[in-house]
Structures are given as C-alpha cells and as structure tokens.
Amino acid sequence: MPQILCKMGAMESEFRRLPGVDKLLADERISKAGRKYPRERLVSVVREQLERERKSIIAGKKASSYDAIVNSVLSQLDAMTAFSLRPLINATGVILHTNLGRAPLSPEAISAMESVSRGYSNLEFDLESGARGSRQVHVESLLCQLAGAEAALVVNNNAAAVLLGLTALARRKEVIVSRGQAVEIGGGFRIPDVMRQSGAKLVEVGTTNITRVSDYEQAITPRTAALLRVHSSNFKVIGFTGEVRLEELVTVGKKHHLPVLDDVGSGCFLDTAQFGLAPEPVVQKSIAEGASLVFFSGDKLMGGPQAGLIVGEKELVDRLRKHPLARAVRIDKIRLAGLAATLMHYWKGEALTKIPVWRMISARLADIEKRATAWAKAIGGEARVIDGESMVGGGSLPGGTLPTKLIAIGSKENPAVAKRITRQLRQCEVPIVGRINDDVLLLDPRSVLPEEDETVLRAFKKIVSGLKSD
Numbered sequence: 368m369p370q371i372l373c374k375m376g377a378m379e380s381e382f383r384r385l386p387g388v389d390k391l392l393a394d395e396r397i398s399k400a401g402r403k404y405p406r407e408r409l410v411s412v413v414r415e416q417l418e419r420e421r422k423s424i425i426a427g428k429k430a431s432s433y434d435a436i437v438n439s440v441l442s443q444l445d446a447m448t449a450f451s452l453r454p455l456i457n458a459t460g461v462i463l464h465t466n467l468g469r470a471p472l473s474p475e476a477i478s479a480m481e482s483v484s485r486g487y488s489n490l491e492f493d494l495e496s497g498a499r500g501s502r503q504v505h506v507e508s509l510l511c512q513l514a515g516a517e518a519a520l521v522v523n524n525n526a527a528a529v530l531l532g533l534t535a536l537a538r539r540k541e542v543i544v545s546r547g548q549a550v551e552i553g554g555g556f557r558i559p560d561v562m563r564q565s566g567a568k569l570v571e572v573g574t575t576n577i578t579r580v581s582d583y584e585q586a587i588t589p590r591t592a593a594l595l596r597v598h599s600s601n602f603k604v605i606g607f608t609g610e611v612r613l614e615e616l617v618t619v620g621k622k623h624h625l626p627v628l629d630d631v632g633s634g635c636f637l638d639t640a641q642f643g644l645a646p647e648p649v650v651q652k653s654i655a656e657g658a659s660l661v662f663f664s665g666d667k668l669m670g671g672p673q674a675g676l677i678v679g680e681k682e683l684v685d686r687l688r689k690h691p692l693a694r695a696v697r698i699d700k701i702r703l704a705g706l707a708a709t710l711m712h713y714w715k716g717e718a719l720t721k722i723p724v725w726r727m728i729s730a731r732l733a734d735i736e737k738r739a740t741a742w743a744k745a746i747g748g749e750a751r752v753i754d755g756e757s758m759v760g761g762g763s764l765p766g767g768t769l770p771t772k773l774i775a776i777g778s779k780e781n782p783a784v785a786k787r788i789t790r791q792l793r794q795c796e797v798p799i800v801g802r803i804n805d806d807v808l809l810l811d812p813r814s815v816l817p818e819e820d821e822t823v824l825r826a827f828k829k830i831v832s833g834l835k836s837d
C-alpha cells in the first residue's frame with residue numbers, strides 16, 4: 368500500500384510538469400504552424416498530444432520535456448495535413464498487387480479522367496438529340512466490339528457485377544457451380560457468400576478435383592436458373608483433375624435452356640502464352656465459345672481503373688441493367704472515362720506498348736537486366752543482380768511467373784542489412800516497396816515503369832549518402 372501511494376505521488380508530480388493547453392497554443396512555434404488551419408483543429412491536436420502524454424505517465428514513464436511536446440504537436444500537425452493515400456513504387460515484382468492498388472493507368476487514361484473531372488461532361492446527355500442519355504454508351508460499343516458480344520454493362524467492380532448478375536437472374540432459384548470453383552478469391556470475395564447475398568441457392572456439383580458434364584446434368588431441376596463457371600484465379604489444382612470445358616457447359620445450357628455465366632476474373636483480352644505464361648481465360652474466347660454473360664474486373668489484366676465489366680447476350684444484359692441493384696453499384700464518370708481510354712488501347716492494337724501492366728508483362732529480360740544493373744550500381748556495396756521471377760498476381764495466372772533480374776541486398780548471415788534498407792526505402796518521399804526472402808531484400812524492376820527509374824535512383828543515392836555520413 369505505501370508503495371502504491373508513493374507511485375501515485377510520483378505520477379502526480381509528473382502530471383504537474385505537463386504544460387496547459389493554453390500555454391501550448393500560445394507557443395510561437397505552434398501558433399505559427401497552426402495559422403493556416405481553423406483554431407478548433409489546432410486545439411484538438413494539442414489536446415490529443417497532452418492526452419498521449421498523460422497515458423504514458425500512467426504507464427510509468429516520465430513526462431516529456433516542454434520542447435519535446437511542442438515538437439510532437441508540430442509533427443502531428445504535419446502528419447494530419449499530409450495525404451494518407453499517396454503514390455509509391457512497387458518493386459515487389461508482383462505486377463497486379465491488390466494492396467498496392469492493382470493496375471497503374473496509361474497517360475491517356477489518366478488524362479481522360481482528369482478532363483472529365485475538371486468540369487461537366489456529357490455523361491448522361493446525348494449531344495446529338497439534346498435528350499437524356501445513358502452513361503453506358505461511352506464504353507458499350509467499344510466493349511462489344513472487343514469481346515464480340517451483343518451487349519455490355521459496366522459497374523463498380525467485378526464482385527458487384529457477379530452479385531448483380533446472380534441477383535437479377537437467379538434470385539430464389541438455383542445456380543449450379545462445380546465444387547472446385549466455389550472458391551475464395553481473396554479480400555473476402557467468396558462465391559458461396561456472394562451467392563447467398565444474391566438470394567440464389569448454390570448447388571455444388573462434382574468433387575474438389577473432378578467435375579463431369581453428367582454432374583451438372585443430374586443437378587438440373589425446374590428451379591435451376593443458371594450454370595456458373597468461376598475462374599479459380601489464385602490457386603491451381605494439380606494432379607488428378609478434371610473440369611468441364613466452357614463449350615461443354617454451353618452445350619448443357621443450350622439443351623436445358625439455361626444461361627451459362629462465366630466469371631473469368633481478370634479480364635484478359637490478349638494471349639498470355641506468348642510471354643511464356645499459363646493461359647488465362649480470354650474474354651472474347653468465352654463469348655465465342657457461347658457463354659451467355661462474361662464477368663471481369665477492370666483493374667486486373669485489363670489494366671484499367673477499378674470496374675466490373677459484363678458482356679454477353681442483350682436480353683440478359685438488359686435484365687441486369689434494369690435491376691434496382693444496378694443503380695447501387697453504378698460506375699462513376701471518372702473511372703468510366705479511364706475505362707474508355709484503356710479499351711481504346713486494345714481497339715487500336717497498342718495495348719502492349721501503352722497499358723502499363725502489359726508493358727511490364729512484355730518487358731524484355733535484356734532491358735530489365737540493364738535497369739537492374741543501374742539500380743545495383745546506385746546502391747553500391749551490398750547490392751548484386753541475380754536471376755529471379757516476377758508474378759502477375761491479382762488473382763490471375765496462378766503459378767504463372769516471368770523470368771526477371773532482381774537486385775539482392777543483404778544476406779542470411781547479416782539479416783539486419785535487408786531490414787534496415789527495407790525500412791529506409793519505405794520512409795522515402797516516394798516509398799519503395801520490395802520483398803524479403805530468406806533475409807535478403809529483393810527489388811524487381813519489372814513492376815516499376817522505366818520512367819520511374821529516376822525516382823528510384825534518386826532515393827537510392829540519398830540512402831547511400833545518408834549511410835556514409837553516419
């Protein structure tokens with residue numbers, strides 16, 4: 368008991384050392400820095416800092432000095448007014464990294480987005496007739512031509528597209544899906560959960576590794592509304608496996624007058640095999656093989672802004688278009704503009720040279736090696752160039768990798784090196800993110816556009832000069 372009293376006494380005296388709110392607000396450094404902001408913001412930053420000080424005293428620490436408190440308030444003000452969401456350089460070698468914002472956009476897409484966001488636009492206004500129009504017209508014919516489809520609809524993202532499709536076509540009815548495709552894509556997108564949200568009943572057929580045509584046929588009842596195929600984007604079943612091909616599923620669908628819905632995930636329009644990658648479902652191929660509706664993302668292999676794209680039979684697309692949920696998941700004008708510009712690259716046949724994700728996928732190893740060598744040289748000492756693999760990622764091409772050249776820093780014998788440089792790179796003005804493997808930091812130039820190299824090299828030089836000076 369006396370010990371506790373003594374502790375409380377010590378705490379009291381530490382509390383008394385804390386300056387008051389008014390004293391801090393009157394401090395010249397704080398009032399000068401806070402001049403740009405409303406007074407109530409400044410007051411709450413000061414109060415919050417004092418609250419943190421009190422908590423640390425309660426935790427048994429000594430009160431900070433007056434100057435340290437002032438400096439904390441100043442850096443808190445800086446942190447509050449800096450944007451939390453900001454650009455970084457993705458040197459992980461994972462081209463479509465969901466945590467790092469998926470696909471970077473082409474300059475043409477960015478400029479289209481900028482010009483419609485600056486002012487008004489003919490978003491839903493038909494310039495020909497002067498009447499009200501549909502926002503979908505700005506991408507519909509491009510999408511139909513690229514996919515070879517009758518109709519198209521664009522919504523917020525692919526999860527919303529699939530939800531809309533199932534809700535509009537299969538609510539209170541049954542949808543048949545192969546057990547091997549009732550998957551979780553990541554980020555909580557689970558086919559069974561989406562199905563439940565839509566009000567459709569999931570009927571799983573087959574086994575995890577094998578599903579046959581007869582499994583689908585036997586599950587069809589008068590309550591069946593659709594057959595669903597889902598691309599198992601982020602995993603691969605190997606060994607004794609068998610899935611029903613889309614064409615076979617289409618035959619079953621035709622026989623029973625059921626639509627075949629195809630969630631291809633990534634939205635690939637180009638042949639990935641030409642780069643030595645595993646084949647990825649191609650949108651126009653799904654349509655050609657008879658899928659009734661095809662669903663895919665805008666910001667995966669398509670290389671555009673976040674969006675959910677639906678292409679297929681007009682009658683079905685119209686049912687989705689008219690469903691009330693379509694309004695709740697509609698796409699905004701800015702991304703619509705970026706999407707149109709991205710689709711235009713495909714139409715013009717310039718996707719490989721204009722769309723960043725395809726530029727990265729198709730980058731030549733010799734060019735990557737040249738850049739890797741320059742990066743390693745800028746870091747000096749620790750850094751060496753080694754062979755490695757880049758990943759496409761983003762729920763596409765499971766197991767599909769591209770040969771690359773990596774900059775390796777540090778070693779198993781000295782794990783502190785990789786840790787230290789990783790932290791320093793993360794603290795750069797434009798942070799640089801790599802990956803650590805066996806205590807070695809690996810940086811992959813493939814997922815960095817050559818026009819970003821200047822920023823990377825400048826950051827390296829800064830870190831190296833910092834090391835020399837301490």
Ligand SMILES: *Cc1c(COP(=O)(O)O)cnc(C)c1O
Nearest residue numbers: 524525526552598600632664762
């Ligand atoms: C990524 C993915 C989705 C979700 O798409 P978002 O655009 O992220 O909503 C749905 N289905 C499949 C097969 C996917 O790969």
